[in-house]
Amino acid sequence: MSHFKETLKNPVWFALNEAHEKFSVTYNGAKFYDPEICPFGAFVDPSTIQLALEAYAKTCESFFLVTNKDLPPYTSKHFVLDRKIEGCQMVLSSLIETPITENIVRLTHHDIADIYNLVWLVMPGYYRRRTFEMGEYYGIFKEGKLVSVTGQRMQTNDFIEISAVVTHPDYGRKGLAKQLVYHVTQQILKANKKPILHTTKGNAAIPLYERLGYQLTRDMNWWHFHCK
Structure with missing residues (x-):
């Protein structure tokens, strides 16, 4: 193996x-x-x-x-x-080309608060402000407001995980997440690493990832503990 x-x-x-x-x-x-x-x-x-x-x-x-x-x-x-x-868990098999029509920008430490607020609005629980330090983050702005983001989380010598795939509810169904995941996948490939991602079973985003060339590989459980 x-x-x-x-x-x-x-x-x-x-x-x-x-x-x-x-x-x-x-x-x-x-x-x-x-x-x-x-x-x-x-x-x-x-x-x-x-x-x-x-x-x-x-x-x-x-x-x-x-x-x-x-x-x-x-x-x-x-x-x-x-x-x-x-x-x-999903692993990229072969990236399927996707048109980029949005202005995708690499986010900086100046954007940390906006990233945190957007992620916690849509998907609370996993993200910390310093999660930004784990990898590169990219976003799409509309009228000066960060409305969609995708970043990099866990990394090994072989792979980089795509994570924090989040779009503000007011801007859904416009293809923003698909373009961001495609872009971040490209950046990982340029770094000569393999793109992977994790999501919940039955997540509505799974077909989107599959249309980009990702394939389901295995179950991965997240056991959440609360400290007293």
Whole structure:
């Protein structure tokens, strides 16, 4: 099995061991992003989870474990499992050409507040202001207002994940997200890395991604914990 295919099984773990090592915090062998960057964690050895979760829970209000497997047994008075989000992983097979009719701009640190507000309006929970540091972000403005955004999140030596695909509700169904995903996919390919993305099962955006050349590869679960 290639290294790339191996990383797809545990993307958070490999990101924190490779391209995003600078954001990594380790507890008892499990790895987590700095909670100010991204509230994600992962593990390889199930025996590490009990002590690792106890330690990480002291640093944040909530977080996610990301895995394509079930969780190992654990008990705690300091955190609870809120829900399991059933997700799926998609990997680019071959990029399908898409016309670009909008003015797509690379966003800067001056846009961080606008990105945060737009993402939390449409898709609250995953994004932090410093998530911007994980990769490049691109957006479309209308009348001076950021109305659509797509960025890069987890990264390894092999892949870059597309994330924060968000459009303001007033500007939906205009093809903005499709053009942004296409553009960001191009940037990842130019960096000689493989584009991937994650979404929830049954998400209405999946056919859009498939029209760009992405294919479903596996389930990926997001276990959301709330710290007491």
